[in-house]
């Protein structure tokens with residue numbers, strides 16, 4: 470029988486990288502392994518939540534007992550997230566979503582021609598910002614992967630995307646951010662720094678983060 474502080478709460482987590490097709494054999498993606506997001510999903514599950522994981526490119530094994538929706542492109546991820554959002558209480562957006570995709574998706578393999586090939590890219594929809602516009606009761610938690618001006622950029626994303634918390638990782642630092650098993654993050658709310666979580670395993674980061682999120686939820690007068 471389920472028990473835990475998040476019993477009865479629905480948590481939606483995104484993880485991994487997106488894949489933007491150029492042609493049948495090529496795509497653009499990024500370094501996200503999905504480890505951070507999968508760890509968040511696992512922590513939420515352990516705390517008794519009803520968890521849905523929207524997973525992009527990742528070779529991680531999803532934790533048992535959660536609903537997993539696999540997606541490829543940023544547009545696919547947007548669709549899946551939008552479908553789940555109304556019934557969700559907490560959203561944690563750890564996925565690394567493409568900001569641009571090839572403007573043309575070729576049906577046939579692109580052939581080698583001149584010395585140079587210029588790829589035209591177009592903007593994708595910002596999923597987090599779209600959620601920020603639509604949110605009603607949901608607690609919205611974004612991530613910010615930065616290599617400079619971490620605090621300023623993170624606070625700017627928090628405001629612009631209407632998040633309740635933003636988890637900033639300085640991915641220029643050793644052991645932080647993409648791919649590895651560890652992370653170090655600063656968590657900001659509208660009032661500024663909420664907590665600094667030094668270098669630790671992503672599992673530990675995820676547990677601590679879910680505790681911070683739970684605190685926010687109860688201080689809002691949830692339960």
Ligand code: PMT
Pocket residue numbers: 484485500501502503504505506543562563564565566567568593594595596597598610611612613614615626638640646647648649
């Ligand atoms: O997966 P791992 O290898 O474990 O690595 C973890 C991580 C570095 C990917 C993770 O900790 C992290 O920082 N995730 C967010 C990466 C990212 O895309 O950051 P960003 O600063 O570009 O985007 C900010 C926020 O907007 C993110 O919550 C992102 O999910 C969201 N976003 C961005 C673009 C877009 N089109 N839609 C979005 O929702």
